[in-house]
Amino acid sequence: MTLTEDAVFKSMRRTWQPVGNSADLPAGRVTGYTLLETELVIARFANGQVLAADVACPHKGARLSQGCIRDGDLMCPYHGWKFDAGGACRSIPSLLEPNAGKQALSHLRTYAVQERYGFIWVQLEPGPLADGREHALPPVPEFEDPRWAYRMGPPMAFAAGWRREVENYLDMTHFAFAHSGTLGVSADPRIRGMEIKVTPDGGYQMDAPFPALETAHEMPGKLQSAHHRQQRSWLPNFTTIRQRFTDGDERVLVHIPSPNTRESCTCFWSLAISPGFRGPPPEAQMDFAIKVLEEDRRMCEMQLPREVPINPARGGWGVLVMPGDTLANTFQKQLRRWLAAGAAD
Numbered sequence: 001m002t003l004t005e006d007a008v009f010k011s012m013r014r015t016w017q018p019v020g021n022s023a024d025l026p027a028g029r030v031t032g033y034t035l036l037e038t039e040l041v042i043a044r045f046a047n048g049q050v051l052a053a054d055v056a057c058p059h060k061g062a063r064l065s066q067g068c069i070r071d072g073d074l075m076c077p078y079h080g081w082k083f084d085a086g087g088a089c090r091s092i093p094s095l096l097e098p099n100a101g102k103q104a105l106s107h108l109r110t111y112a113v114q115e116r117y118g119f120i121w122v123q124l125e126p127g128p129l130a131d132g133r134e135h136a137l138p139p140v141p142e143f144e145d146p147r148w149a150y151r152m153g154p155p156m157a158f159a160a161g162w163r164r165e166v167e168n169y170l171d172m173t174h175f176a177f178a179h180s181g182t183l184g185v186s187a188d189p190r191i192r193g194m195e196i197k198v199t200p201d202g203g204y205q206m207d208a209p210f211p212a213l214e215t216a217h218e219m220p221g222k223l224q225s226a227h228h229r230q231q232r233s234w235l236p237n238f239t240t241i242r243q244r245f246t247d248g249d250e251r252v253l254v255h256i257p258s259p260n261t262r263e264s265c266t267c268f269w270s271l272a273i274s275p276g277f278r279g280p281p282p283e284a285q286m287d288f289a290i291k292v293l294e295e296d297r298r299m300c301e302m303q304l305p306r307e308v309p310i311n312p313a314r315g316g317w318g319v320l321v322m323p324g325d326t327l328a329n330t331f332q333k334q335l336r337r338w339l340a341a342g343a344a345d
């Protein structure tokens, strides 16, 4: 079946996508975000409520993301029209008399918002997905367990399509090359014993022993040491990596490349570290993860085309090799199934 890029974004409008880290949006802050080619204003009001709405002011189209919170309302920077946390127009300063009709016409187009796992999530369109159920955020109990150290990564913009980022995150054979500066120069790119299974929700899970990575100059540190790696993907773009080290310590990382446009995305990510972790402290682990992600960003941004084609074609997905590319293939296959079912509803 031939799918279109339109079908991808159409289905993703019904999913929850991150648009910011909660901690980066204190009360009184106004910002912008482009989600699935829809430009949004994101604002937090004094009561903590977050508004997500179309960015253009209903008056003359000024970007409300350039506005501010004034006297409890979101104020447009151009002519000072004000909007409340529900998007209702509360005042039009240039009017001699208040005009309820004009105010009603000027209601912002708002979107559903929720906050969880330290992220602000927006759903552009309500409604069930192909399986008849509303999209829900995947459960990751470790992210909400106060015994675990939980850290939010700084969101990173990629000049690459979101599927490039997913494939990169899944990739088990790039460490020796793309991460020679961080993870190790003599890593073995051959992965043995990779086991992939499709999950009942249409996602998939990979289990594999991960070999110790070595650098030329030093003994492998805890983060480079041999561990069991479990990658779990919830379609379309929520993927966790769970690392179990031989001493029983664990880490759970999530990547969610939230699409800005067809050829750009912002990678939202966080890390949970098991209680009593024997290794670098959380801050050092975050610094290390940022360096690794920078290396991945470079790889994603140099790939052509900028997004993985949604339809398999010679020269599109590339010359693929097994087992190295099996996981990326599973992603593309399951994503196409997910989209095809969505298109049929």
Ligand code: FES
Residues within 6 Å of the ligand: 057, 058, 059, 060, 061, 062, 076, 077, 078, 079, 080, 081
């Ligand atoms: S454009 Fe926003 S108040 Fe005029």
Ligand SMILES: [Fe+2]
Residues within 6 Å of the ligand: 168, 169, 174, 178, 179, 292, 296
């Ligand atoms: Fe990587």
